Amino acid sequence: MRILFLSQVLPYPLDAGPKIRSYYVLRHLAQQHEVTLLTFVRDTDRPEDIEHLAQFCHRIHTIFMQRHHLNDIRFLMQSMVTGQPFLILRDQVKAMTAKVQALVREESFDVVHADQLWMAQYAEIAKRACTDLKLILDQHNAVHLIPQRLADSEPNPVKRQFFKYEASQLRRYETATCQQFDHVVWVTEEDRQAVTALSVIASDSSKPSTIIPICVAPAQNEQIASSHYRPHIIFLGGLHWPPNAQGILWFKKEIFPLVRAEVPEATLTVIGKNPPAELRGDHIEVTGYVSNLMPFLAETCVFIVPLRAGGGMRVKILDAWNWGLPVVSTTVGAEGLQTQAGKNILMADTPQSFATAVIRVLQDRSLAYRLSQCGYQTVTEQYDWHKTYTAWDDVYQTTANGTQQ
16 A cells, blocks of 8 residues: 555654554564655654654655744644644644645655644645545554643643643644544554543544554563662653653652652752753762763662653563563553552552652662563564564554444
8 A cells, every 4th residue: 555654753763662663563563564754854853863764755745834932822822812732733844734734735645644643634734635635543542641641730820721722722622533534543542531421423433543552563672671779769751851851850759758758869860951050959960961871780789760740551561671671650651551459560659659669660770670571471472563663554454444343
């Protein structure tokens, strides 16, 4: 089949969860189909990253996107007037619209694959230009849950009100948008239920959907040895993403002091771009974006995921398991994964219980080893893209035939 694959991020290098999902789906589809990638790029994307993707893409087209605070204010005002979600409005780029329309008129595609909700609007534009196209949406998250959960734990009343408003707009938009696609793929059952429960036609059998989790390539020789036992804690995630920033600030203010009261030599490293200034403190290293993680991971004793908002799956946990690192997470942070509390992960949702879990890993080498080995086994058995992504073949076959899965 000839596929037009729409991506909100250049899916390489593999330094963020959405990129990892998109990259391996793209790799799988390209094994059997002719895939044209149309993607937004930023000024940090490199020509060599595009060249890497060109090894398996039929063609690649890029549209430049640049975020700006002044534009965000304009989109926020527009959202207040139109009722459209802010997160969708800020990704409306005229050049992308024009390119989608040109491609579907000039070339004969069978399917438009929209990667994430942000790109659904462009798939719908393609459909209006060429009504014979089939549309597939890959929903990395139940997006409305993200601002909804941020509102639940946001102390600032102005921010809390904004998050509630955005969640309300996204609930309507997300539900209506999913109904426009021939097939919707979700990464977790929780996300599917969170959206379909909002729809009055959730049981409409003409709208098939499938669960395909995010997957990775199991490590061969890169698993981190558990020989370094400094009491070193690590957090990894882009801090431009509000759930990550909110979660690590919660850990720093309410949990890390409890850990250090019991383990005074404990240190915390926070890795991720755009870190907030208030993260800095005693025994805390804030690095910003790091291209080579291995020197930091080699000194890591426990990998933390203190998230209280979000949706979909946390790829950072798959990465930590793949590296052979013991993980402590909140329930929300581990949502959608094949977790076994006490076996491949420790989970806690209050400052005291989270601190206790971290301290247990710092002080008990045998526990840390068991968590790391069981986590790695989970990746190899449940989240190997070579095995699991064959499910995409059924999605495309049923979509092409117009039948249900």
